[in-house]
Amino acid sequence: MNHTPENWGRPRDDIYGFYDKSFLQNTGGAQQHTTRPVVTGTSVVALKYNGGVVMAADNLASYGSLARFTDIKRIKQVGDHTIVGAGGDISDMQYLFDKLLESVLIKEEYQNDGHALRAPHIYSYLARVLYNRRCKFNFLWNSILVAGYDDEKKPFLASADLLGTRFSSPALASGYGAQLAIPILRKIAPDEASVTKITKEQAIEAIKLCMKVLFYRDARSMNKYSLAVISEEGVDLTHGVALENESWKFAETVRGYGAQTV
Template structure:
């Protein structure tokens, strides 16, 4: 028996394949970290880095975790990358089915968010969850929309949302500094401040980010870029500075 194969794939000696059992994803393999989204004056803006961690190792550095969904929505995901790809396949089928009606209407961000809520909750009830936290934002008919849903179907709407460590490190900054009338330039500056905090404090974050925006005019996703960082803190140069006592 080949010990490196999945036992369910091993063919018995009589040549008859045993019926496959039910399999579940017990834990994620390749994951992405925080996604941050917020409303601003003209629409919705979203940011995430492009890192993919294999366990505690940042193995992939070009994983795009923000995608355009239909005409009116942006989707960002943290968590298992392959499950995110599965969700994108679901959404491709949904958008295609909607377009086939050819009735002049198209799914808005609220409808897509409701669909994702049902998908995540359904998979959770089957004890086969999709290991993701999703941020869904968009603009339709002048109405801005921003919401999130996690792997067990918990969901809400807000003026700013975040997943992963962003919930703990970025949202306090957003609560203090977010305004409804932020210009695009101010919104980018605020997002970059949050991303820099995450870069310093989240071991899964990398200094390679994408920022996406969606307005009535359409969607724009930036090419990956880096932020200027500073690591010359005295504590790194001499960790005993300010320490009391001795070991």
């Protein structure tokens, strides 16, 4: 069976003759790029603590307003002490994660010179890729957070968006989290000096609180997320963490909710 799209629903070539496929060729028209991402992910939230960084992102990919894919991992470990979280277009995220970053890591391993890419190197590379695509008006529709350790083995956290805008802060979030999660995180981390007073347990609890608030207030979020904790021992990345003390469960007892019949 011929699965080529241009042949769907038309007579067979061996009986009725070959089809004129010239219309499929590039006729010199205007080149088009994505302007409205379809399948997207929402917020990525991260916070520095004394000795590391905590990052979280939910596992939902929305097809417009439809909660379509519920097991999308939007945090990727890169090397031994670096993680990258991405919000925005899922296909562009997969291009960054599975093609560009994997290629960079493979080339780095080929050198076998004892040097390892750390968070600032990965961040600088991704920010330049985003800016390069912006200059071509062929955007990668993503907002990324990069966390890990720098060359001095200090916690590193920075962000870049589809325009190539770069900035760093002890507390960062993308998407709707920039409005809802950042005020929560800045209560305990208003500046870099306050990071030394934050323990790993406090940072994890603050991130979990942000994910809970986002689940209640962001229509493109869900109650399962990926949680990454970076410490001197390495990266502890857990997928499918369930939201604790979920208040929406009361809806299951409401007559007429979901699959229940009135």
